[in-house]
Amino acid sequence: MPTPENQKSRRRKSALIGLFLTLFILTVPLAGGQTYDYEINAYAVYFEVISPDDIKETIEIDLTSHTNLSQYVIYTDYPVDNPSAIVELGKGVETINVTVREVLDGTNAVYLNFPMLKPSQSARIKLTFETRGMISEADGKEQFTYYIKFSQPVGVFHMQLLVPKGYAILSPIIPSPDKVESSTNRLLLEWTRNNIRVGDEFYFIVGFSGEIKIEKPSPLTYLVLFLAGMLLGAGGVYGYFLYNERKREKEMEFLRGDEEKIMAILREGPVLQSELAEKLGVSKAKVSIILREMEEKGLITRVKEGRTYRIYIKE
Incomplete structure (x- = not known):
């Protein structure tokens, strides 16, 4: 495993401004390979962009110990503010101690101290802190950059970037995300890699526009919208009554037409009401309504x- 000094030298040669994070482990060289104090089953990093100068970062590590283990160390080139961490052991959850120390100029070591894990015991560690400096301006747009290199095998690596409402994702997006999910208040990008080997490294670059400022409408705008709503409402009410009136007139015309048919039938002689429905080809209920109207008019x-x-x- 390279020393921190060598790691720093390599970063200075990199053209990307990103996060350099390595997994600190104790290794014992053996013939034919290496063994580790623990096995990393899954390693996940979640970034939530609050503003270009404020990012919430959460790291989750799912590991299985091969020896008595009570400390895990993470290195980062970026500030670590207000850190907090928990460890899940079986069904229990405990708050664990977090200590941040500067080990080199600009490089912080985050020490996570937790209850002793015994061999073959598994745990999930969750570290959350505030950071900044991952977003820079390039070509008139914001650019998020993240770099990670692994110093031991990892089963599954997961990376997530959450951009809030008011930002638009732009090119470049490197590499292409495995999942993009959009909602009314956020945009989510996710990447997943399996079977990570020693020395594997990943660069993530995402461009996005600055925050979209939405000006608050003036009182005059609200007044215009209110008056427009009143006019539309009045027009709707008038249209409703006009529609009902025309509908009623058509119904009356229809009744008058049926009245003439009934009068023509009755001139041939009295008829049972049930027979009128058959002769007119309408329902009995409709005939009853027509006859009631005609009776009120004094026709029958x-x-x-x-x-x-x-x-x-009626005579």
Whole structure:
């Protein structure tokens, strides 16, 4: 494993401004390879952009110990403010101690001290802190850059970037995300890599526009919108009444047309109300309504006959 000095020298040669983070481990060289104090089953990094100068970073490590283990160390070239961490052991969750020390100029070591893990015991460590400096301006747009190099094998590596509402993702996006999810208040980008080997390194670059400023409408704008709403509402009410009136007129015309048909039938003689429905080809309920209208006008007389009425022309 290269010393911190060698790591720093390599970073100065890099053209990217990014996060240099290595997993600190104790290794014991053996014939044919290396063994480690623990096995990293999964390693995940979550970034939430609050503003170009404020990023919330969360690191989750799922590991299985091969020896008695009570400390894990992470190196980062960026500030570590307000760190907090927990460890999940079985069904329990404990808050663990976090200590940040500057080991080289600009490089911080984050020491996570937790209850002793015994061989074959698994745990999940979650570290959260505030940082900055990962976003720089390039070609008139913001650019997020992150770099990570692994010093031991990892089963699954997951990276997530959360950009809030008000920002637009622009090129470049390197590498292409495995998942993009958009909602009303955020944009989520995710990358996943499996079977990480010793020395594997990844660069993540995402460009996005600055925050979109939305000016608050003036009182005059609210007044105009209110008046427009009133006019639309009044127009809607008038249209509704006009529609109902025209509909009623058409219904009356329809009734008058049926009235003439009924009068023509009755001139041939009285008819049962049930027979009128068949002759007119309409429902019995419709006939009942028409006859009631005609009776109110004094055109016909209805005489009860069994369960129905016999209809006569009124003389």
